[in-house]
Amino acid sequence: MLVLENGSTVDFDQLLVSVGRVPRTPKLGLEKAGVALDERGYVRVDKHLRTTNASIWAAGDVTGHAQFTHTAGVNGSLAASNAILGLRRRVDTTTIPRVTFTQPKVAAVGLSTETAATRSELHVVSLDHEHLDRAIVESDVHGFTKLVVDDKGRILGATVVGPRAGETLGELTLAVRHGLRTRDIAGTTHACPTYNDGVWNASIEDVRSRLRTPTAVRALRVLSTTRRRWIGSSLKKGLDSQPDTLRSATPTTTAQPSASCQATGGSREAEPLAAVHAYLVGILGAVAGCR
């Protein structure tokens, strides 16, 4: 049993102690080269990874940036191109994917759900993996997909817990880096059953919730009513143009042609309008009900 500082206790089977890492810079004599260290011993760099010696750039764990293999690689390339080609590329600190390879895996990028809770313009869309086909098929439903979304639908962060969470994070890292919106993900077909389906479903849920505003509901109602009327009038027109024999065979419950809808000028005028309506209904309908 583990007793915490506040006196509470936690039962456990195994204890993992994460002690952290420290840079081994003190005896390198970097100060003689004009390369300053910070108070923790990391090499001090600016946003271009240039050290305090204007002819020396640094990358990797020794700079104190996020300590991952992928960060070391990307920043190494950035530092090299800035140094050799004289570029001014800036280091990216906001879209670094983070994966903890525990069971289940924990993967995150961008803003955390805790940060979202402190900012009114952000909200979290959450999908429990109990509702994810792939998780159900694999009988491993312990997990979730959470997206941090701003008021314009842009994905600013994500946390995924579950099997293959690190792989799922690739799409979300791309989304955060390029300011993609949930509607971009919702409108992109994802294979089923896959774990990425969780990202898709969460995005669709966000788009749906946006369409539940009174204005959107009203617009959809108007469009679908107009569409229904247009289809009704087309049916009537179709019946009118049928030979008498066919018309008489048609059940009497179908639409009855009326004098007004036989006006050809009116119908020609209505077609482009109807096409626009159908297009809008199609878009909204596809977005709202693409699953």
Ligand SMILES: Cc1cc2nc3c(=O)[nH]c(=O)nc-3n(C[C@H](O)[C@H](O)[C@H](O)COP(=O)(O)OP(=O)(O)OC[C@H]3O[C@@H](n4cnc5c(N)ncnc54)[C@H](O)[C@@H]3O)c2cc1C
């Ligand atoms: C146990 C463990 C697990 C990890 N798991 C992951 C993971 O799953 N995913 C992930 O992204 N990251 C992981 N990391 C972090 C990752 O390994 C580091 O972020 C990454 O290796 C940093 O690369 P680097 O080139 O900056 O430093 P390093 O890979 O540490 O390379 C530094 C090199 O410099 C050499 N060196 C040191 N001092 C001197 C000297 N005085 N003279 C000459 N050479 C010297 C070292 O021997 C070493 O070869 C893990 C780290 C640890 C310790």
